Amino acid sequence: xxxxxxxxxxxxxxxxxxxxxxxxxxxxxxxxxxxxxxxxxxxxxxxxxxxxxxxxxxxxxxxxxxxxxxxxxxxxxxxxxxxxxxxxxxxxxxxxxxxxxxxxxxxxxxxxxxxxxxxxxxxxxxxxxxxxxxxxxxxxxxxxxxxxxxxxxxxxxxxxxxxxxxxxxxxxxxxxxxxxxxxxxxxxxxxxxxxxxxxxxxxxxxxxxxxxxxxxxxxxxxxxxxxxxxxxxxxxxxxxxxxxxxxxxxxxxxxxxxxxxxxxxxxxxxxxxxxxxxxxxxxxxxxxxxxxxxxxxxxxxxxxxxxxxxxxxxxxxxxxxxxxxxxxxxxxxxxxxxxxxxxxxxxxxxxxxxxxxxxxxxxxxxxxxxxxxxxxxxxxxxxxxxxxxxxxxxxxxxxxxxxxxxxxxxxxxxxxxxxxxxxxxxxxxxxxxxxxxxxxxxxxxxxxxxxxxxxxxxxxxxxxxxxxxxxxxxxxxxxxxxxxxxxxxxxxxxxxxxxxxxxxxxxxxxxxxxxxxxxxxxxxxxxxxxxxxxxxxxxxxxxxxxxxxxxxxxxxxxxxxxxxxxxxxxxxxxxxxxxxxxxxxxxxxxxxxxxxxxxxxxxxxxx
Ligand code: NAP
Numbered sequence: 242x243x244x245x246x247x248x249x250x251x252x253x254x255x256x257x258x259x260x261x262x263x264x265x266x267x268x269x270x271x272x273x274x275x276x277x278x279x280x281x282x283x284x285x286x287x288x289x290x291x292x293x294x295x296x297x298x299x300x301x302x303x304x305x306x307x308x309x310x311x312x313x314x315x316x317x318x319x320x321x322x323x324x325x326x327x328x329x330x331x332x333x334x335x336x337x338x339x340x341x342x343x344x345x346x347x348x349x350x351x352x353x354x355x356x357x358x359x360x361x362x363x364x365x366x367x368x369x370x371x372x373x374x375x376x377x378x379x380x381x382x383x384x385x386x387x388x389x390x391x392x393x394x395x396x397x398x399x400x401x402x403x404x405x406x407x408x409x410x411x412x413x414x415x416x417x418x419x420x421x422x423x424x425x426x427x428x429x430x431x432x433x434x435x436x437x438x439x440x441x442x443x444x445x446x447x448x449x450x451x452x453x454x455x456x457x458x459x460x461x462x463x464x465x466x467x468x469x470x471x472x473x474x475x476x477x478x479x480x481x482x483x484x485x486x487x488x489x490x491x492x493x494x495x496x497x498x499x500x501x502x503x504x505x506x507x508x509x510x511x512x513x514x515x516x517x518x519x520x521x522x523x524x525x526x527x528x529x530x531x532x533x534x535x536x537x538x539x540x541x542x543x544x545x546x547x548x549x550x551x552x553x554x555x556x557x558x559x560x561x562x563x564x565x566x567x568x569x570x571x572x573x574x575x576x577x578x579x580x581x582x583x584x585x586x587x588x589x590x591x592x593x594x595x596x597x598x599x600x601x602x603x604x605x606x607x608x609x610x611x612x613x614x615x616x617x618x619x620x621x622x623x624x625x626x627x628x629x630x631x632x633x634x635x636x637x638x639x640x641x642x643x644x645x646x647x648x649x650x651x652x653x654x655x656x657x658x659x660x661x662x663x664x665x666x667x668x669x670x671x672x673x674x675x676x677x678x679x680x681x682x683x684x685x686x687x688x689x690x691x692x693x694x695x696x697x698x699x700x701x702x703x704x705x706x707x708x709x710x711x712x713x714x715x716x717x718x719x720x721x722x723x724x725x726x727x728x729x730x731x732x733x734x735x736x737x738x739x740x741x742x743x744x745x746x747x748x749x750x751x752x753x754x755x756x757x758x759x760x761x762x763x764x765x766x767x768x769x770x771x772x773x774x775x776x777x778x779x780x781x782x783x784x785x786x787x788x789x790x791x792x793x794x795x796x797x798x799x800x801x802x803x804x805x806x807x808x809x810x811x812x813x814x815x816x817x818x819x820x821x822x823x824x825x826x827x828x829x830x831x832x833x834x835x836x837x838x839x840x841x842x843x844x845x846x847x848x
Contacts (some may be wrong), residue, residue: 311458312341314358316350318365318377318413321525321637321848322691323439324402328364331447338455346693348376348839352383356390360429362450363417366402368848369804371409373416375845376693379835381413384420395426398450400443401434405631406572408601410434429453437634440484480517483635486529486685487516492650494680502743505657506711507676508641511686514649518687521644522718523694523846525637526651529685530671531564532633536610540568543613546623558623566630569670571604571612578629587616606662636671637689639801639846641714643722654714654746694799694846700728703796705788707811709737709766709777712802713746715846719799724759732759733791737766737777776807778814788815789822797842804847815843 263271313335317328325346332344347365355361366374373381383389399421401414411434418432430453433446481487493510511526520526540562541548548559562568573592580588591600613619642652657676658669678684696719697704706716713736720732734751738744745765754760764780781788792798800811812834819830837843 310341311360311454311461312343313360313362313454314343314345314350314354315362315364316345316347316380317363318347318374318380319693320366320368320374320376321846322689322693324364324366324374324400325692326690327400327402327439327443327447328362331362331364331451334447334451335454338451338458340454340458346376347380350380352380352389355392355395359394359396360454361395361397361421361426362400363397363414363421364400364402365413365417367407367409367411367413369407371407371412373413374693375838377413379839381416384417384424389420389424391425392421393425395421395424396429397421397426398428398430398446399432400446401432402439402443403434403436405436405574406570410436410574436631438632481687483527483687483689486527486635486687487513487518488683489513489516489651489686490683491678491680493652494678497654497746499743502740504739504744505676506744506746507653507655507657507672508747509653509655509675510642510647510650511653511684512650513686519644520640520651520688521690522640522696522722523691523715525639525689525691526653527635527637527687527689528671528675529564529635530633530674532562532566532568532670533668533673534563536568536608537562539610540613543610543619544621544623544626545619550623552624552627558627561627565633566627567633567670568610568630569608569667570631571607571609573600573604575629575631576600576604576612579626582625582629583618583621585616585618585621587618591616606660606667608667611663611665633670635687639711639714639718640688641717643718643725645725646721652717654711654717656711691846694801694844695841696722696728697730697797697842699730700726701730703731703733703761703791703794705733705735705791705796705798706801707735707777707781707799708801709735709807710802711746712800712807712847715801716799717747717750720754720759724754724757731761731791731796733762733764733796734760735764735766735777735780737768737775737780739767739769741765741767741770776810778807778811781811781814781818785818785821788818792819792837795842797844798837800845800847802847808845808847 315328315332315335317324319325319328328344332342335342347363365377368374399414399418401411401418403409403411403414414432414434418428422428430446430450433442435442435446489511491509492512493508495508497506497508498504537548537559540546541559546558548557548562550558552558552561554561556565576588576592579585580592590596591603613621638653638655640651641654642650653675655672655675658672660667675684694715700723704719706719708714708716713734716734720734722728723730723732736746736751738746744767751760751763755763764777764784766775766777766780768774768776798815800808802808815834816827816830819825819833820827823829823833825833834843
């Protein structure tokens with residue numbers, strides 16, 4: 242009310258009536274609206290108007306760029322959807338700038354087109370051990386093979402996504418960059434390697450690269466539009482997103498493991514009512530966690546800091562260590578930054594090249610509290626120290642429910658991560674944070690799309706779902722969705738965990754789905770109920786002929802869960818099944834699987 246009174250009394254200083262193209266009615270509306278806006282709302286509105294203006298302009302047809310129009314090809318390699326999302330956003334911005342743009346998954350980019358491409362933007366993530374995401378495997382193999390052509394005509398830019406706590410940080414992006422240069426291509430803009438808190442670095446890279454592209458297009462005679470304020474398109478700016486999370490209330494919180502289990506898995510239901518968010522089976526929910534209060538206290542004590550110290554952004558040190566900074570992960574990159582800001586000699590000593598192997602072993606499973614204790618860093622200056630820390634990244638959990646069955650809420654299966662190193666129990670940041678939350682409390686969330694993990698469009702297509710442990714989560718959404726939509730394709734679920742009696746997640750729901758015909762077949766592998774370990778891949782091999790029959794009938798195969806061991810073991814089992822039943826050798830089986838991957842009949846959500 243106060244703002245409205247003020248608005249009527251004070252005409253806006255920035256709409257001089259003599260120069261304004263607005264009608265008196267429009268001027269009155271603007272005068273009333275503007276003083277009521279917060280600074281954030283004003284920035285958003287200016288972006289909205291810029292985006293509106295740009296989207297109202299005719300843009301060139303994608304497939305038939307006009308003479309002289311700069312054509313840009315944006316390709317992405319994406320496993321969990323981050324690189325894909327950025328590529329979509331950048332393609333939108335290029336289009337709004339008046340340039341012609343093609344957007345493709347690397348799986349759909351025919352390598353022979355490289356010779357005809359002049360401007361290539363490549364955005365890719367890296368998987369755990371430096372591997373490319375699934376949709377980039379075939380393209381990377383081609384580029385690194387002898388078949389790759391010389392690319393002197395090509396100008397390109399690479400944005401690499403990764404996690405600096407892994408040794409092969411951003412390796413896939415680095416490999417692409419090096420190889421493209423090796424083939425004679427010229428960088429349009431330097432590669433940027435983004436850590437888990439990639440949003441700002443990626444936005445800066447896009448801003449600068451867009452400037453370069455626009456300058457080049459202008460030099461070629463193309464009229465371009467600078468959309469500098471609106472980084473996202475209008476509809477995206479208003480929605481809840483990674484950078485504008487929705488506070489979702491927890492409406493259900495249940496332990497899934499039975500009494501006596503050595504694991505704890507929580508079934509959580511979160512209300513997204515009123516958020517406007519939408520999701521599909523295969524998508525994940527991103528959650529911003531907080532660090533455990535006991536760990537923050539231990540860190541402050543180990544360093545002899547004052548938690549009430551006020552930092553430059555107005556937060557106290559205690560608040561920042563709780564919800565802003567990552568304090569549980571050590572990496573070489575972090576230690577190098579800490580040396581630069583603290584000049585602690587014990588740290589630089591640990592970074593000496595001859596201690597590389599020792600450092601690699603030391604950082605596994607240890608955190609900042611260990612580091613401060615072990616290197617006697619008590620008294621290091623807090624302000625400088627925190628500038629070296631990474632932002633606490635959101636964690637992604639596969640959504641375990643279908644919006645067709647539960648329109649207003651998402652369900653998650655979250656396993657509590659805990660382990661002991663150096664005599665201290667440590668917890669997974671987000672699983673612990675969620676495990677401590679009661680019904681009625683809320684957490685900041687966003688939906689992370691994963692177009693690489695989708696049910697077949699054909700409701701009659703058979704599906705095989707392989708999901709040990711919490712890898713079962715997205716398949717609960719798949720089965721619910723197919724049941725809600727009346728899809729009649731056959732479905733086969735393979736689940737594994739430690740013990741039948743205590744760890745059979747959602748057991749009664751699967752039995753009910755079988756009775757109702759929503760699930761055609763289920764095989765289970767409980768690894769610790771017998772003297773010999775039984776895993777899901779053993780079940781696949783036991784039923785090799787049947788699995789192969791399903792594959793030959795066009796079945797889609799989905800794998801979700803642990804990346805390092807389970808996913809490659811399952812792939813080996815599938816290869817073995819194809820070899821045994823088709824009579825082909827290992828190359829033939831690899832080609833069979835590659836074909837399935839290319840036609841999206843082999844999809845994995847593994848990490
Ligand atoms: P887990 O530790 O993977 O254990 C599940 C079962 O898999 C156990 O019986 C385990 O047996 C067995 N297993 C161990 N090694 C295996 C191998 N090489 N091949 C096949 N099975 C093997 O279960 P979890 O704790 O639920 O972890 C699942 C993984 O999925 C995590 O890496 C998680 O990050 C990931 N994930 C979670 C979600 C989610 O939404 N929650 C989604 C996607 C992926 P033993 O322990 O007896 O050896």
